Amino acid sequence: MFSTNVPATEVNNRLHRLVEELRKRGYRVTAQRLTIARIVLENVKKHPSFMQLLGEIRKQVPSISPSTVYNNLQLLEQLGFIKSFDVAGETHYDEADPHVNIVCIDTGEIIDLEPSDTLTRFINDLQKEKEELSVYEIIIHAFCRRGSS
Numbered sequence: 001m002f003s004t005n006v007p008a009t010e011v012n013n014r015l016h017r018l019v020e021e022l023r024k025r026g027y028r029v030t031a032q033r034l035t036i037a038r039i040v041l042e043n044v045k046k047h048p049s050f051m052q053l054l055g056e057i058r059k060q061v062p063s064i065s066p067s068t069v070y071n072n073l074q075l076l077e078q079l080g081f082i083k084s085f086d087v088a089g090e091t092h093y094d095e096a097d098p099h100v101n102i103v104c105i106d107t108g109e110i111i112d113l114e115p116s117d118t119l120t121r122f123i124n125d126l127q128k129e130k131e132e133l134s135v136y137e138i139i140i141h142a143f144c145r146r147g148s149s
């Protein structure tokens with residue numbers, strides 16, 4: 001029902017755009033930076049927390065420091081490739097496209113509403129109507145009544 005993986009071709013397209021953006025703005029394009037970006041872009045639909053991303057990245061770059069990962073995440077966010085938001089005091093990362101997130105209060109799980117959902121279509125219509133408006137993030141906190149019985 002909810003897709004949680006970004007297809008490899010889409011990840012590669014985004015990495016290409018990232019390399020262009022980095023060069024345009026005078027940032028160094030290093031193998032490590034691209035490895036971090038790839039892992040982030042592959043997992044971003046799962047709304048990973050910082051610690052989850054750090055864990056994934058350390059599987060490939062064991063010696064990497066949290067601050068290096070954090071700085072790279074900030075850069076990706078600045079360049080518009082991802083966005084971040086806080087849930088229960090923890091930073092989670094997400095796709096930059098405007099969409100509605102549902103946070104399950106019971107499990108802490110974060111899921112996306114489908115683009116066909118009424119609320120998502122409402123956001124798109126709203127942005128078309130008010131050109132100066134750019135919706136950043138909508139989070140619905142809900143009891144999802146799963147796994148408790």
Ligand SMILES: [Zn+2]
Pocket residue numbers: 047094095099100101111112
């Ligand atoms: Zn989301």
